[in-house]
Amino acid sequence: MSSAATAMPHVHRDPKGAKIGMWLFLFTELLLFGGLFLLYAVYRYRYPADFHYAATHLDTFLGTVNTLILLTSSLTMALSIATFQQRKRKLSAWFLVITIVFGFIFLINKYIEWSTKIHHHIYPNSPELVQHTPGENIFYSLYYAMTGLHGLHVIIGIILLTVMCVLVARKPRRHVRVPRGEGAALALLDNSGSPILEESLGSGVTEVGFTLFDETDEETRESMLIKLENAGLYWHLIDIIWIFLFPLFYLIT
Amino acid sequence: MKTGGGMEKQETLSYGTYIMVWLALLVFTGLTVTAAGLHLGSVSIATAIAIAALKSTIVLFFFMHLKYDDPVFKVMLMVAILTLTVIMVLTFVDVLFLPGGPAQ
Numbered sequence: 001m002s003s004a005a006t007a008m009p010h011v012h013r014d015p016k017g018a019k020i021g022m023w024l025f026l027f028t029e030l031l032l033f034g035g036l037f038l039l040y041a042v043y044r045y046r047y048p049a050d051f052h053y054a055a056t057h058l059d060t061f062l063g064t065v066n067t068l069i070l071l072t073s074s075l076t077m078a079l080s081i082a083t084f085q086q087r088k089r090k091l092s093a094w095f096l097v098i099t100i101v102f103g104f105i106f107l108i109n110k111y112i113e114w115s116t117k118i119h120h121h122i123y124p125n126s127p128e129l130v131q132h133t134p135g136e137n138i139f140y141s142l143y144y145a146m147t148g149l150h151g152l153h154v155i156i157g158i159i160l161l162t163v164m165c166v167l168v169a170r171k172p173r174r175h176v177r178v179p180r181g182e183g184a185a186l187a188l189l190d191n192s193g194s195p196i197l198e199e200s201l202g203s204g205v206t207e208v209g210f211t212l213f214d215e216t217d218e219e220t221r222e223s224m225l226i227k228l229e230n231a232g233l234y235w236h237l238i239d240i241i242w243i244f245l246f247p248l249f250y251l252i253t
Numbered sequence: 254m255k256t257g258g259g260m261e262k263q264e265t266l267s268y269g270t271y272i273m274v275w276l277a278l279l280v281f282t283g284l285t286v287t288a289a290g291l292h293l294g295s296v297s298i299a300t301a302i303a304i305a306a307l308k309s310t311i312v313l314f315f316f317m318h319l320k321y322d323d324p325v326f327k328v329m330l331m332v333a334i335l336t337l338t339v340i341m342v343l344t345f346v347d348v349l350f351l352p353g354g355p356a357q
Contacts, residue, residue, distance in 0.1 A: 016323065023326060027333040034337045041341070042348045060286075067282050075275040078316045082266060229318075236317045240309045247301035251289035 013219075015226040022230040026237050029153075033241050036146050040248060043138045050135020056253045057122070058143070059113055063250035066109050067242065073102035074239045077161075077232050084168065084228055089215075092228075093169040096161055099235065103158045110151050114144075143249055150245060153238045157231075164231045172220040176210045266315070274315040281308050 044051045080095035117140075121128035124141045178186070186208060188197040214220075285304040293300060314320040319327055 019322075019326070020329070023329055027329075030333055030337060031340075034341060038341050038344055041345055045345075045348070064282070064286055068279065071275065071278045071282065074278075074312060074316050075271055078266075078271050078274075079268060082268065082271065233317055236312055239316075240312055243308045243312070244302075244305045247285050247289065247305055251286065251301060252298070253289070 013223060013226075015222065018226050018230060019233075022233050026233060029237060029241075033146075033149070036142070036149070037244065037248075040142050040146070043135070043142065044252075047133070047135025047138065050133045051139050052252055054132075054136040054139035055249060055251075057117075058250050059116070060250045060253070062109055062113055063246055066106050067246045069102050069106050069109070070239045070242050073099045073106070074236055076102065077235045080168075081225075081228055081232050084225060087215075087221075089168060089172075093165050096165040096168060100158055100161050100165065103154055103161070107151060107154055107158075110147065110154075114147075146245060147249070150238070150241055153241070157235050157238050160231050160234060164228055167224060168228065171213045172215060172217045172224070174212045174214065174217055174220055176212055178208045178210070179206065266318075266321070270315070274311060278308055278311060281311075 076095045076099045080092045080099065083095060084092035117123065122140060123129065124137070124144055129137055129140060186197075186199045187195045188210075190196050281304055285301055288300045288304070289297060291297075313330070319330065
């Protein structure tokens with residue numbers, strides 16, 4: 001592409017558009033899980049007694065603990081955004097770290113739950129389970145499919161938040177390219193106009209690139225904020241899906 | 254607290270508000286666990302879903318900033334939820350009238 005003329009490209013930013021895009025994506029997630037909830041509703045209607053009996057074997061305590069963990073992780077996520085808005089960049093990154101740790105604890109609990117079930121030979125199409133009623137088989141198929149898909153979302157959320165944490169923790173930086181004019185020297189001035197850097201350039205240099213670190217750089221901050229907010233929306237959606245999964249699987253005994 | 258329609262500026266909620274919202278969510282979790290232990294029979298699933306819906310609304314409005322964002326997000330969410338409801342209700346009603354019904 002032609003890059004000669006565009007030394008300082010105009011940066012187009014549309015935070016509202018970015019947010020609308022994120023919400024539209026979240027709606028597709030809603031439909032994805034909605035289909036599974038519909039399956040659950042239909043089969044629970046068909047096999048109410050089997051579902052109630054099968055649910056008695058799920059660990060309600062671990063389910064409740066995981067609910068509290070995800071709710072608290074949503075709080076730390078919201079606090080990360082709030083602190084970032086108040087220009088407390090480091091604190092914001094720490095809140096993200098806590099959110100990620102909660103995500104891992106959730107997954108560890110899920111691992112304990114699943115492995116205990118599998119240890120008791122309760123998994124889809126296991127020789128043990130196929131001898132049980134059809135309703136119990138469907139209940140456990142749905143349990144593994146829905147909590148599994150949810151767990152996958154938690155993993156993706158953790159990856160997303162880790163990337164955001166690195167971006168937030170880094171000093172705001174901006175890359176600037178300055179085409180060299182006719183002058184042989186280049187000076188970099190601070191806000192008061194006094195030179196920070198003065199450099200005489202060789203005649204072969206046609207362009208000079210800089211990486212500027214600036215805590216007060218509004219443009220970088222705003223583009224970071226919208227990314228952080230969208231990552232937060234994803235994390236909260238994971239929380240909302242669990243809010244529905246929890247009573248429907250663990251609390252129907 | 255209320256932002257006028259079409260305002261682009263985002264409101265920053267205080268940390269205290271977020272803590273209160275979190276506490277409310279914990280209370281509702283306790284409530285749903287307690288309600289499930291009461292064996293309310295046919296009402297129990299309705300109670301569980303009602304509490305889950307209430308908790309989700311709290312998360313959406315405060316943690317996801319829906320209360321303070323542009324109203325367009327609320328409208329979009331309503332359309333999405335309505336679509337999902339139509340799909341779920343129509344399919345479920347269809348299943349209701351299929352031969353078979355509850356196995357037990």
